[in-house]
Amino acid sequence: MSDNTVASSSPTPLTLLGLGAMGAALARTWLAAGHPLTVWNRSPGRTAELAAAGARVATTAAEAVAASPLVVTCLLDDASVREALAEADLTGRDLVDLTTSTPAESRTRAAWANERGARFLDGGIMAVPPMIGVPEAGGYVFYSGSREVFDTHRETLAVPVATRYVGADPGSAALHDVALLSAMTAMFAGARHAAALVADAGIDQEEFGTLVADWLTAMAPATAAYAGGPVPEDPTSAAVAEAGDAALLRTAEEQGVGTALLIASAGSMNGV
Secondary structure, three states: OEEOOOOOOOOOOEEEEOOOHHHHHHHHHHHHOOOOEEEEOOOHHHHHHHHHOOOEEOOOHHHHHHHOOEEEEOOOOHHHHHHHOOOOOOOOOEEEEOOOOOHHHHHHHHHHHHHOOOEEEEEEEEOOHHHOOOHHHOOEEEEEEOHHHHHHHHHHHOOOOEEEEOOOOOOHHHHHHHHHHHHHHHHHHHHHHHHHHHOOOOOOHHHHHHHHHHHHHHHHHHHHHHHOOOOOOOOOOHHHHHHHHHHHHHHHHHHOOOOHHHHHHOOHHHOO
């Protein structure tokens, strides 16, 4: 389910814990949309800009949680969330966790929040800070867990970036998030490998970078097949694919580039 980024017609008060690059970007968009916002960050120096923009700065996480019925966390990791909320009274709060975590961690955090009297919604952010508040950038957040919490705060959550609800399992958003990030990580690793191959070959690096981006863009539609999408017709035989993989390895060795990435990926173009 997908929603375009919208602004709430009746701005909801909320609390945000965590003002790193992503948290600060989220905070700015909520403030710009008129939402009363309470913020807390472990390093107080990051709150000055937001205070000047109208945010209320809490001195402790517990104080910040007490300020609003809707509490959003955007911290370093799951352990940071647990530590920040250790002394907070979560009774009657709706807790939305946008911290990157594993599916198991998200399920554990949901049970933990429920035991402390809160409703829980997990989120996986598919965007980088410059995409926040820019609908045309195409970013969005996966949400999973309490459907009631999602429906209640849907408009508020959609102010910074679009929303996609992916099910009642609190771990579903994290699984979607990490799966896509894993694909991205491997793609960037492949691009770095390609750049390393030509680094000392007298090839124009900027021009080659454009070639890499264009080639990956052309190949991108075929990736859907790995997740059960339509399988494109591949005229390449297994023998030809195997020979091609071997050539990739030999070239890397000739150029003095590590082969671990290629060994891990061997056969991927042939559906193995």
